[in-house]
Amino acid sequence: MDTTTVPAKTTRLQRGIALYRDHADGIRFERGVWLVPFLSEETTVYEVRLGTRGASCECRDHGYRHVDCLHIHAATIAKAKTRECAGCSGRFRGRDLVEVAPDSLTFFEGDELCRPCARAHDEL
């Protein structure tokens, strides 16, 4: 028997990737804060802040060990995969954004809006 193949402990990054993969729709961005659901209880969320001076999370893993926990990793992935709405500054995935009309009087060419903002500004 080969004793060297001890299963590697999953890293926080791997768990963060899995969390994003399984719960991408549950990760939200509101008022500058990422809301990342618990793995076990999706109705509860951790608040994650991705600041220029480092990230923070409410969970104990981050609070005690000051490491990038799986929530921070999941939020970082969510940030990379989303873009900002020029209307409400919320972050959305590409398929949920629409580009403003080139002759828009309210926004700049190339700006993108989430669907509620696009409807509100008559840009759909």
Ligand SMILES: [Zn+2]
């Ligand atoms: Zn956390």
Ligand SMILES: [Zn+2]
């Ligand atoms: Zn918007």
